[in-house]
Amino acid sequence: MTPRTSPLGVVVVGYGYWGPNIVRNVMERPELELIALCERDPAQVRRFEARTPGVPSSDDFDALLADPRVDAVCIATPPRTHYALARKALEAGKHVLVEKPLATAVEDAEALVDLAERKELVLMPGHTFLYSPPVNKIHDLITSGELGEIYFVTSSRMNLGLYQADGVVCDLAPHDLSILLYWLDRRVASVSAAGCTVFDPDVAETAFLTLRFEDGPSANVQVSWLAPRKVRQMIIVGSRKMVQYDDTMPDGAVRIYDRGLDMEVVQEPANFGEHRLTYRSGDIVAPRIDAAEPLSLELADFANSILTGARPRSHSRLGLEIVRVLAAAEASLAGSGEPVVISREGTLVSKAAPLGPDTRAA
The missing domain is CATH 3.30.360.10 (Dihydrodipicolinate Reductase; domain 2)
Incomplete structure (x- = not known):
C-alpha cells in the first residue's frame, strides 16, 4: 500500500456545544483537512463563519457525503440523532467519529458496529477521556x-x-x-x-x-x-x-x-x-x-486508524458496551x-427501554 501524503478530508456535523472544539482541533491536526461544516442553524453558521473564514458550510448532509474529497465525518449533534447520521455516513463509505454515546438504543449501536465492520470502516465513539494524560x-x-x-x-x-x-x-x-x-x-x-x-x-x-x-x-x-x-x-x-x-x-x-x-x-x-x-x-x-x-490525541488516533487499519483506543465495541450499560x-x-x-452475549435480563426518542426512521 502506498503511504498517503495528503490529509484526510473531514466534515464536522454540528456546531453547538462540542462542535467548535472538534473544528478547531481538526484544523490543527496535520493528518486532517476540514472540508466543510454541516449545520442547519443560521446562528451557529454565522458563528462558524466568523471564526473560520474560507471554510464552507452547508445544511445538505447528503450532498457533503457525495463529495469525493470527504473521507471522514465527525458528528457532534444531540445523542438522539447519532444513529441516523452515522448510518448515512457509513453507507456512503465514510469513516465516522461520533460523540458519546454511540447511539441511544442497544439495537441501533449493534447495527452501526455491524455495518462498519462489514464495510471495513472506522467507527469511533468520542470517549475523549480515554486520551486524557x-x-x-x-x-x-x-x-x-x-x-x-x-x-x-x-x-x-x-x-x-x-x-x-x-x-x-x-x-x-x-x-x-x-x-x-x-x-x-x-x-x-x-x-x-x-x-x-x-x-x-x-x-x-x-x-x-x-x-x-x-x-x-x-x-x-x-x-x-x-x-x-x-x-x-x-x-x-x-x-x-x-x-x-x-x-x-x-x-x-x-x-x-x-x-x-x-x-x-x-x-x-x-x-x-x-x-x-x-x-x-x-x-x-x-x-x-x-x-x-485529549481531543487532539483522539483525532490523531482516529486518523491513524483510518490510515493504518489499527484499532483505536476508543473503538466501536467499547462504545457498544457503554450503550448496553x-x-x-x-x-x-x-x-x-x-x-x-448484562449477559456475555450483551442481552439484558429485564427489558431495557431506549435511552431517548427512537430515531431509526429518521
Missing part, C-alpha cells in the same frame, strides 16, 4: 500492579445544568463508564440505578449507579445536574495503594496514597477475631503529568432500582 497515568498504575488488586472505584460527576431531554445518565455517565471500562478491562455484569426527578418525571436530573464487574471490583457512579459546584472526582481503592483523580485540578489531578488496611495474623488464629487489622499510612505522591489536549441503567431506573444483568 491523567486517565492514562492511572491506567498505567493499574496495569503495572502498583495499586495491587482493585477493590472498588467511586466516581462523582456533578454540576449545575446543562438540562437535556436525554437525561443525566445519557449525558454524563458515558464519561465515567468509558474510564472505568478502560481502567479495569472487565465486562460489566450487572447495573443497578436510583434516580431523582424534580422538574420532569421522565427525565432524571440526578442518578446513582452501582456497577458490578465480572470477576472483579464494583464501582459506584454519581451523576447530577443539580449541584452547587462542579465536581469531577474518582477514587480508586487498591490492596496496595489508593488514587484520587480530580479533573478540576489541572496542576494536581492525580494523587497516589500509600494507605490502606493490613491484616496481621496472631499466631495460628482459631477464628477471625484473632486477626488484627492495622492501618498503613505512607507517602502521598503527585506524579508529574505532561499536559496535552446505559440501557441497563435506564431499565433499572424504570424498575425502581432492581439490578439488571
Whole structure:
C-alpha cells in the first residue's frame, strides 16, 4: 500500500456545544483537512463563519457525503440523532467519529458496529477521556500492579445544568463508564440505578449507579445536574495503594496514597477475631503529568486508524458496551432500582427501554 501524503478530508456535523472544539482541533491536526461544516442553524453558521473564514458550510448532509474529497465525518449533534447520521455516513463509505454515546438504543449501536465492520470502516465513539494524560497515568498504575488488586472505584460527576431531554445518565455517565471500562478491562455484569426527578418525571436530573464487574471490583457512579459546584472526582481503592483523580485540578489531578488496611495474623488464629487489622499510612505522591489536549490525541488516533487499519483506543465495541450499560441503567431506573444483568452475549435480563426518542426512521 502506498503511504498517503495528503490529509484526510473531514466534515464536522454540528456546531453547538462540542462542535467548535472538534473544528478547531481538526484544523490543527496535520493528518486532517476540514472540508466543510454541516449545520442547519443560521446562528451557529454565522458563528462558524466568523471564526473560520474560507471554510464552507452547508445544511445538505447528503450532498457533503457525495463529495469525493470527504473521507471522514465527525458528528457532534444531540445523542438522539447519532444513529441516523452515522448510518448515512457509513453507507456512503465514510469513516465516522461520533460523540458519546454511540447511539441511544442497544439495537441501533449493534447495527452501526455491524455495518462498519462489514464495510471495513472506522467507527469511533468520542470517549475523549480515554486520551486524557491523567486517565492514562492511572491506567498505567493499574496495569503495572502498583495499586495491587482493585477493590472498588467511586466516581462523582456533578454540576449545575446543562438540562437535556436525554437525561443525566445519557449525558454524563458515558464519561465515567468509558474510564472505568478502560481502567479495569472487565465486562460489566450487572447495573443497578436510583434516580431523582424534580422538574420532569421522565427525565432524571440526578442518578446513582452501582456497577458490578465480572470477576472483579464494583464501582459506584454519581451523576447530577443539580449541584452547587462542579465536581469531577474518582477514587480508586487498591490492596496496595489508593488514587484520587480530580479533573478540576489541572496542576494536581492525580494523587497516589500509600494507605490502606493490613491484616496481621496472631499466631495460628482459631477464628477471625484473632486477626488484627492495622492501618498503613505512607507517602502521598503527585506524579508529574505532561499536559496535552485529549481531543487532539483522539483525532490523531482516529486518523491513524483510518490510515493504518489499527484499532483505536476508543473503538466501536467499547462504545457498544457503554450503550448496553446505559440501557441497563435506564431499565433499572424504570424498575425502581432492581439490578439488571448484562449477559456475555450483551442481552439484558429485564427489558431495557431506549435511552431517548427512537430515531431509526429518521
